[in-house]
Amino acid sequence: MVSIILVSHSRKITDGLKEMIEEMVDSTGDVRIFSAGGTEDGRLGTDSVAIYNIIKQSSQHSNILIFADIGSAILSTETAIDLIEDEELKSKVILVDAPLVEGAFYASIQAMVDKDVEGILAELQNI
Amino acid sequence: MVSIILVSHSRKITDGLKEMIEEMVDSTGDVRIFSAGGTEDGRLGTDSVAIYNIIKQSSQHSNILIFADIGSAILSTETAIDLIEDEELKSKVILVDAPLVEGAFYASIQAMVDKDVEGILAELQNI
Numbered sequence: 096m097v098s099i100i101l102v103s104h105s106r107k108i109t110d111g112l113k114e115m116i117e118e119m120v121d122s123t124g125d126v127r128i129f130s131a132g133g134t135e136d137g138r139l140g141t142d143s144v145a146i147y148n149i150i151k152q153s154s155q156h157s158n159i160l161i162f163a164d165i166g167s168a169i170l171s172t173e174t175a176i177d178l179i180e181d182e183e184l185k186s187k188v189i190l191v192d193a194p195l196v197e198g199a200f201y202a203s204i205q206a207m208v209d210k211d212v213e214g215i216l217a218e219l220q221n222i
Numbered sequence: 223m224v225s226i227i228l229v230s231h232s233r234k235i236t237d238g239l240k241e242m243i244e245e246m247v248d249s250t251g252d253v254r255i256f257s258a259g260g261t262e263d264g265r266l267g268t269d270s271v272a273i274y275n276i277i278k279q280s281s282q283h284s285n286i287l288i289f290a291d292i293g294s295a296i297l298s299t300e301t302a303i304d305l306i307e308d309e310e311l312k313s314k315v316i317l318v319d320a321p322l323v324e325g326a327f328y329a330s331i332q333a334m335v336d337k338d339v340e341g342i343l344a345e346l347q348n349i
Contacts, residue, residue, distance in 0.1 A: 106238070107234045108239055110234055110238075111230070111232035111236075111237075112232065114234070115231050115235070118266055139245055164323045164324055164327070165327055194324050195321070195323050196230065196235065196291045196292070196321065196323055197292060197321050197322070198321075200291070200292055
């Protein structure tokens with residue numbers, strides 16, 4: 096099971112992206128998508144603790160791929176990763192260097208057919 | 223005045239991105255952002271005619287930059303551009319080869335300080 100966590104300042108962007116991906120992939124299967132955009136109360140902004148909590152929820156998954164869009168969404172994700180004390184969990188988390196929408200979409204499609212995280216990341220080189 | 227048109231299968235994505243950009247740029251100024259995601263009735267999909275109508279609305283603007291995310295959003299944009307009969311208007315339209323969220327965001331920021339479309343597109347090489 097692969098977790099894909101979507102991070103943006105906008106909750107609408109990550110909710111819409113989750114819907115778009117789930118139309119293509121079976122999210123009850125091997126890929127689970129999480130929308131982590133916006134602040135806790137739905138304003139524009141980011142929330143490191145929310146991202147951290149989703150990572151913890153995903154601790155049983157084999158890999159946790161995070162896609163973030165711009166500057167402070169990336170910084171908040173890095174802060175969330177720094178909060179992880181469990182080294183085994185931390186080693187499963189990758190902040191992917193790819194565009195948010197296109198990267199998360201193609202990674203999700205690839206994760207349906209490829210159980211290997213290196214294969215998923217290699218596919219992203221082609222977008 | 224530069225028009226920036228956002229195209230995705232998801233209206234939530236393009237509405238959220240428009241909000242996020244407008245928090246940063248003064249959209250009453252030199253940059254105007256248009257959300258053209260989803261179908262006419264708000265489902266997941268794309269709508270070439272809606273994109274075409276926004277291009278026509280922008281005919282007085284000096285440049286019209288379109289950002290689209292994946293496969294058929296790009297195809298629908300190309301169809302919309304093919305519908306334009308006015309060659310002068312058509313020559314103002316650029317379907318930008320850049321990621322939707324990151325590309326439109328940085329192009330909008332750059333368009334506030336750079337009136338030259340080549341300067342805006344050059345800035346996108348750095349993302």
